[in-house]
Amino acid sequence: MLLVALVLGFATFGAGCADPSPSPVETEGTEPLGMKEVTVPITAAVTTLVSPGAEPRELLRPRYLPGTTQEVTLRTDYRIQQQVNEQPSRDFSPAALTIPMTARAGTDGVDVTVGTVTTPDPVLNKAFTTADGSYAGLEMSDLGAITELRLAPSPDTPNSARAALEQAFYQAVYRSIAFPDELVGVGAVWTVHQQINGGVALDQVTTATLTSRDGDRLTIDLQVSQIPTDDVWALPNDAGSLDIDGYVMEGTGTIIVDLGLPLPVSGAIEVGGQQTYRDSRSASILVQTQSTRISWAE
Numbered sequence: 001m002l003l004v005a006l007v008l009g010f011a012t013f014g015a016g017c018a019d020p021s022p023s024p025v026e027t028e029g030t031e032p033l034g035m036k037e038v039t040v041p042i043t044a045a046v047t048t049l050v051s052p053g054a055e056p057r058e059l060l061r062p063r064y065l066p067g068t069t070q071e072v073t074l075r076t077d078y079r080i081q082q083q084v085n086e087q088p089s090r091d092f093s094p095a096a097l098t099i100p101m102t103a104r105a106g107t108d109g110v111d112v113t114v115g116t117v118t119t120p121d122p123v124l125n126k127a128f129t130t131a132d133g134s135y136a137g138l139e140m141s142d143l144g145a146i147t148e149l150r151l152a153p154s155p156d157t158p159n160s161a162r163a164a165l166e167q168a169f170y171q172a173v174y175r176s177i178a179f180p181d182e183l184v185g186v187g188a189v190w191t192v193h194q195q196i197n198g199g200v201a202l203d204q205v206t207t208a209t210l211t212s213r214d215g216d217r218l219t220i221d222l223q224v225s226q227i228p229t230d231d232v233w234a235l236p237n238d239a240g241s242l243d244i245d246g247y248v249m250e251g252t253g254t255i256i257v258d259l260g261l262p263l264p265v266s267g268a269i270e271v272g273g274q275q276t277y278r279d280s281r282s283a284s285i286l287v288q289t290q291s292t293r294i295s296w297a298e
Contacts, residue, residue, distance in 0.1 A: 037137075037152045042173055045145040046193045049180040053188030053210060060179040060210075060218070062144050063259050068105040070261045073098060073297050076168040079272075080290040085283070095121035097168050101136075103262045109148075110262040112136040117165065127161040130154060136169055138262075145178035145192075175269050175294045177208055177220060177255065186213055200244070201229045216259040224271050225250045233277055243280050248273035255296065268295035 077096040083089040100115035114134040119125050134157060137150035149169060153162045180190040188210045196202040207223040226249040233242045253269025272291025278284070 037135075037150050040149040040151065040170075042146050042148055043195045043197060044147070045141075045143075045178045047143060047145075047178050047180045048191045048193070049182045049184070050189040050191060050207075051187070052183060053185035055185055057183035057185040057188075059181075059183055060144075061142065061259065062140065062262070063216070064105045064262050066105055066107050068260070068262065070103045070263055071100070071298065072103065072263050072265070073100045074168065074172055075099070075293075075295045075297070076171050077293040078167075078171070078290070079292075080288065082289075083287045085285055094164065094167075095119040095124050097164060099165070099168060101263075105262045109137060109139040112138065112263075114165070117161070119164075124160060124164060127158040128165075130156040130158070131161050131165060134165060138173075141178070143178045143181060144176075146173050146176050149173055171292055172294055174204070175224075175253075175271070175292075177206065177222065177257070184210060186210055195229070196226070200233045200247075202226045202249075203229055211254075217265070218257050218259070220255055220257065222253045222255065222269050223250075224252070224269065226271070226273075240279075242277040242286065244275070245278045245285075246274070246276040248275070249290075251291075253294075264296040266297050268293060270294075 075096065075098050079093045081089050081091050081093070096119060098118045100117075102113045102115070104111045104113075112135065114131065114136070116132055117128040119128065131154055134154045135150075135152040137148075138146050139148035139150075141147050151166055151169060153165060157165075174194070174196060178192050180188070184190070190208050192206040192208065194204045194206075196204050204224065204226045209221040210218060211221050212219040226247075228244055228247050231244050233244055235241060249271060250273060251269060251271030253267065255267030255269065256265045258265050270291060270293040272289075275288045275290075277286040277288070
């Protein structure tokens with residue numbers, strides 16, 4: 001029976017394992033433009049300095065003023081293929097999204113208004129026609145880490161577009177970067193450790209290298225690795241559990257950030273790998289190959 005559960009349940013697995021999102025909590029009375037918000041707490045990001053880099057050195061801190069606005073486009077492209085035993089591999093990849101947005105800095109976070117979202121999927125593209133004006137709020141720490149995500153899709157947005165938009169923001173949040181709490185210069189290296197809590201609990205470590213600087217514009221190379229904290233994956237919808245036989249998720253990228261602007265200016269990061277899961281009660285084996293690419297452009 002587990003094989004049946006796999007076939008029925010894994011179509012939604014990729015989003016929950018590769019970039020799992022905590023359960024949102026609805027809030028009343030704080031929504032902009034009369035929309036209901038959901039609030040998603042983000043696990044703490046812990047930075048550790050590895051090398052301070054060359055002189056001159058200084059503390060890297062966001063220094064945008066409240067009211068600062070930025071026009072930027074986020075693109076997400078998530079690929080997932082799954083194979084159960086010797087059956088043919090199946091492609092469960094959702095459509096890529098291109099999300100133009102306007103970010104406005106507040107006193108302790110960033111308010112984001114979503115423009116016209118586009119996607120190659122004609123059905124989903126039509127669903128997004130009523131999503132203009134959807135809202136996202138990002139609470140930020142002094143080190144630039146995102147500590148909370150608030151989401152409020154436009155009231156007429158269909159569920160398919162809501163889910164796709166929310167997943168895109170989850171992916172972007174867990175590919176963001178925080179600064180070290182020490183003086184650094186060009187060549188500095190630091191790590192950002194973050195736990196991602198989903199069906200498979202993961203330890204994510206991002207190694208950041210400050211490769212160049214031009215005033216407030218920083219070019220940062222990124223290396224990402226994820227390691228399960230347990231050897232069991234709890235299936236969605238209480239469908240049982242699987243043993244984790246193998247798990248590889250890693251990737252690289254480069255982003256450019258401006259300390260005077262609230263969101264990345266440009267760049268991309270891609271994380272991917274393969275996982276193998278086994279049912280200890282039978283011979284059922286699931287092999288999953290996936291990758292997520294997040295990119296920013298002004």
